[in-house]
Amino acid sequence: MPLQVAVCGPRHCTEDDKSHAYEVGILLAQAGAIVICGGGTGVMAAVAAGVRAGNGLVIGVRPGNTAADASPDLSAVIVTNLGEARNAIIVWSADAVIAIGGSWGTLSEIALAKRRGDVPVITLGSWIILDRDGNPLPESVTVASSPRQAVDLALAVRQVRHQETI
Amino acid sequence: MPLQVAVCGPRHCTEDDKSHAYEVGILLAQAGAIVICGGGTGVMAAVAAGVRAGNGLVIGVRPGNTAADASPDLSAVIVTNLGEARNAIIVWSADAVIAIGGSWGTLSEIALAKRRGDVPVITLGSWIILDRDGNPLPESVTVASSPRQAVDLALAVRQVRHQETI
Amino acid sequence: MPLQVAVCGPRHCTEDDKSHAYEVGILLAQAGAIVICGGGTGVMAAVAAGVRAGNGLVIGVRPGNTAADASPDLSAVIVTNLGEARNAIIVWSADAVIAIGGSWGTLSEIALAKRRGDVPVITLGSWIILDRDGNPLPESVTVASSPRQAVDLALAVRQVRHQETI
């Protein structure tokens, strides 16, 4: 089974977020990874467009009860009708999580992925989380500085898996 | 976006159910439909194998918290960690639902699909539902007698959709 | 912890269903059981009213994203925003399930409860489920003929539990 990478990010995002998401989508598709995203607008639409441009497979996991508002670049649509609880599904379906840009929904996906615990979480231009005293958390997310670095960090999971099976 | 058809059925099924599911999978793949299934064993594995044989796209929606026990013939795996509540997702993601064989899980998918209401539900060798007086329900499922008929009834949704957009 | 009994049933139901649900609610409250229901109209509202009349505790598990449309007789409201996937929660929260009246949503709750397997399912005027050959299922639901009998069958779980702890 190919690697599955979740790419999370806001509906309302910056132009930088969009171009980052598009590039992440192309790179993941070229690496043969399947992309799981929220299937909406903003970062979600940009990563779907990137995956399509890279001839990859991208699945959108929608919160509502219809596929009518899903990004047209998706390969398939999962209609959950679960509202924001669908964020947990995106996170649990992933071998690695990349969060691009900041929003409350995106933060919930980062937090759920860290709560799950056994999956790398990479951020690119996302929000910063500190402990109650304002100090960095000892085991937090990995901050990437470029789409290429974010994708490389996500794909590094493969190496870990390969070693586990030897 | 291609048509998405859910194919539901038991883990523990008859040999007839398995061969029906396999044939339904091939026929849906050949028709260009995406198949959504539970991603496990029995009918779920057989339809996935059929879709793969037909070079189609099949997505498994798993109830547990890992893809480790998913059918190897799936194109992608959605790991919901929602238990049997995942049955609602399979049903909501579909333009048509085909149920092959009988089990309580399968019956819950039939019932959820009828509850949703705007999607055809076709059964092939599944359980029979009667009203409290033992009479047939006025608006119940459509009973198919062969994989080909089940697929044709599911694909008929396309025609409906085409007419709606004219 | 007191026994928790789920009482399921349609929004649109008969007058008999309503009076049955009301009586079931009173009897469960008087027996000290907590009632879990869907929190809406029809059977759901009638059982909530019965529990309130019996000075019991009744929790409504709503499918939408607001408590605004919940029955006024509920002790507390769980707002799931999960759509019909909330039916699984009602079923998993129960030590016994009583289904009054017939509908696709109610059938999904019966099926999910039987799929779970370790909980008695009692029906009162609900739909009838047969295998693919039209024969009764070997291990199906227990059909009650009165509210009193339905409640007695549900409360019998206590005896089982008591024996398990000896």
Next chain:
Amino acid sequence: MPLQVAVCGPRHCTEDDKSHAYEVGILLAQAGAIVICGGGTGVMAAVAAGVRAGNGLVIGVRPGNTAADASPDLSAVIVTNLGEARNAIIVWSADAVIAIGGSWGTLSEIALAKRRGDVPVITLGSWIILDRDGNPLPESVTVASSPRQAVDLALAVRQVRHQETI
């Protein structure tokens, strides 16, 4: 219907978090509010014990498939079998959210509550969230400095509601 307040916090927490949660539980119970919590150990158990001491109603929303590991101080248990997706239910069931202490699960509840948007989110000794440039977010959570202040901020929702109905 009484006000429903969610109290969120980690399984593994500080002694301060526990005593804060216990006091918040007592105060909410004395004010007549229903408390919704995760129903487990740590902050969840402490708030449940506080509500019980204050003769209030507290409902635990569990992630697993059994009530066996639920806090004994709960008035009722909702068994979701949804894993961490249950965090969304806690948040959607609340008129106000109080987060005590810091963890990834708690952060997911804060984020989901802010994503919902129409509910006040109050933190007491929880994690700090900054935007991508390290600046405070313009519309973030309200930081309380004591259990009493946290409860007063949560109960202030009543005033808003009262004004809305005039």
